[in-house]
Amino acid sequence: MNKELDKLAPSKQSAAKNLFTAFEILKQEGGQLLGKQVIDKIREKNNLTNWEKEVYEKTGYVRWESILHFYTIDAIKAGFLLKNKGIWYLTEEGEKAINFGPAKMLETASKLYRTWAADKKDNKSLKNKEVEDEPFELEENKTQSQKANLDLLEEQAIAGIKDYIRSKNAYEFQDMVAALLRAMGYHTPFISPKGKDGGLDIIAYNDPLGATTPRLKVQVKHRPDSSVPVDDIRSLTGLLNKDGDIGLFVTSGAFTSESERSARESHRHIKLLDINNFIELWQEFYIKMEDEDKNRLPLHPIYFLGSNE
Structure with a gap:
């Protein structure tokens, strides 16, 4: 060699x-x-x-x-x-x-x-x-x-x-997730305060009253160096008890392959966002955020000459 x-x-x-x-x-x-x-x-x-x-x-x-x-x-x-x-x-x-x-x-x-x-x-x-x-x-x-x-x-x-x-703590990352949802057009009437929350970190609605579907029930885990286990996904599934409920699990790390399979095969709709998905969506919807939300994860876009290849 x-x-x-x-x-x-x-x-x-x-x-x-x-x-x-x-x-x-x-x-x-x-x-x-x-x-x-x-x-x-x-x-x-x-x-x-x-x-x-x-x-x-x-x-x-x-x-x-x-x-x-x-x-x-x-x-x-x-x-x-x-x-x-x-x-x-x-x-x-x-x-x-x-x-x-x-x-x-x-x-x-x-x-x-x-x-x-x-x-x-x-x-x-x-x-x-x-x-x-x-x-x-x-x-x-x-x-x-x-x-x-x-x-x-x-x-x-x-x-x-x-x-x-x-570098952010768990509650700061949770606030970032809520900011992203607002930029995507959702209302966030509930964001979990510090302490026990019964399993849900954010509830997001299409309208201010939550009268129309889908209604998002969100769990957020700030675990940059680990993968979310399947038991956490199953716990979220158990909280989707109303018609029109959709589960959203967001992590600053990744998901195990078993977690991803559980979400795909669930009888309830569950969407998983790992850190890469989160950053991609933050970049996409950044322009629609209020200044206060932009400051939670500020970006500075710069354009370079690209390539046709």
Whole structure:
């Protein structure tokens, strides 16, 4: 394995080594993980050279991180990897590609990417073109570099939002959930005060009197580092005792697979929102919030030049 890596120039050695480790980490974590966490784990696990740890003066990015993000585009186009809202997902094909080893995995991903690019641009000559290894600026592929940088910025943004939510207490997170529901057009006549609440944290109505359906009965758990167990989902199901009741379970962490299955198979309608779903909805409805609610989790939208790919 090391002999194959030694044949590669420095940038591709770094890409092969760190992309392979990223895939191993994702597999160990059940197939998905926040991109920033993948980077942190690679930094702990791999022996990075001084060259890899150098910082680009123009961008302030660390060399090995920039190289890795650049080549994740190859892995995505090859069908090995998916990214969404800062989360990296290892596909079934990606898990199989681990068996290739670092060098062969990178080579395969790059070839599949060139095939995709050639078909998109109707330029068949690109399919078999061998890309010479050059200093990692890769100016000849500005679109891929741009996409990699945008992915990096998005991952940093999502990580910052999650850290902010993590710093809040349970009641502050509960208030965020209520604020989101109001932005979505619901009325929130009941938000649980501190102390025992009988199991419900928020009740939300379509109208001020709750005369029309659906009526949301909401449980909120501020557990950033754990997954909600199935017993909690069953407890919420037991509180849906009126026609038109819908259960909503929101967590600052995740749900176990058994919890997700219980919600899908329940005779009552139950919707689960994990931290990623919550952030996505907060971004979508942020513009509709009152200033007081925006301040519970303030965002600052910035627009970058995108890509048609």
